[in-house]
Amino acid sequence: MKLKVIVYKKVDQSVLDFIQKTCQVVYFEKLDSQNYPEFLHELKDAQGILGSGLKVDKSLLDQAPCLKIVCNISVGYDNLDLTELSERGIMATNTPEVLNETVADTIMGLILSTARRMPELDQRVKAGQWGNNLAEKWFGLDVHHKVLGIIGMGGIGSAVAKRAHFGFDMDILYHNRSRNDEAEQKYGATYCSMEDLLKQSDFVCVMTPLTPQTEKLIGKREFKFMKKTAIFINCSRGKVVDEGALIHALDSGEIHAAGLDVFEKEPVNSDNPLLSMKNVVALPHIGSATYETRLKMAMLAATNLVAGLQGEIPPTWINNRIQVK
């Protein structure tokens, strides 16, 4: 008999076909309050689940006694309680690397659109307010030849450094748990303390995963270190930043602008002050959201799922020091 798995996010038919060769799939295009009870019912005898964003913690796992593997369609896995999963001998997987270049493109887009105020100017043109000569008050800031500070120099950080170094002649500073020799050699990235990075960078880009150590990593103190002309970019997780401190820093002119793909609470509340600030470019967590990359991510997640359930090593297994039951 085929093993039962739940796919709880919309994926391409080719991904479903691949899983269905070896598993019986229960498919939810998305989870909402309507279908959640049905999802929980199906979970009772499911061996694997695949999707993204679902909080997988003790209370959910208590309702999933047959589960052997949890496959995220995301590089981030802050939705997973790894301790709890490991204690129960359940494998967890994510989708690193395949999204690096796409997320780096999003970050460069945020840097450029924030510095050059593209969304604001787009609105002006579409509202028929071209004007004869663009008044100085609409000018932006240069990106090329500036200093880019990257906090978290993993695969995505390196892909950003590559673009900034070769494409924009930027000087790269970075702060990370460990040195990244490749980024230093290939992109001339300079390792420095967090404080030095914040003080010297024209663009501060945070790319760390969300962990108990990085929660609110950027707060009041950090914004105070930044230049008044600094542009802050967050494409990692909203909770890495103290959002109240960010709002204050933007409001009081402590920093110049922000480009945000992520928020403390998602979907962001419509009355969040960040949404009414002209110096904020806001995106709805689209870092990896291209057809090509989302397909690669879903296929990698599916490969993990099938491998794990067939007793093989999933290619991107996170908690791989556990004894799988």
Ligand code: 8YV
């Ligand atoms: C996710 C992301 O795919 O990979 C991550 O960690 O943030 C995104 O690329 C997102 O969670 C939507 O599925």
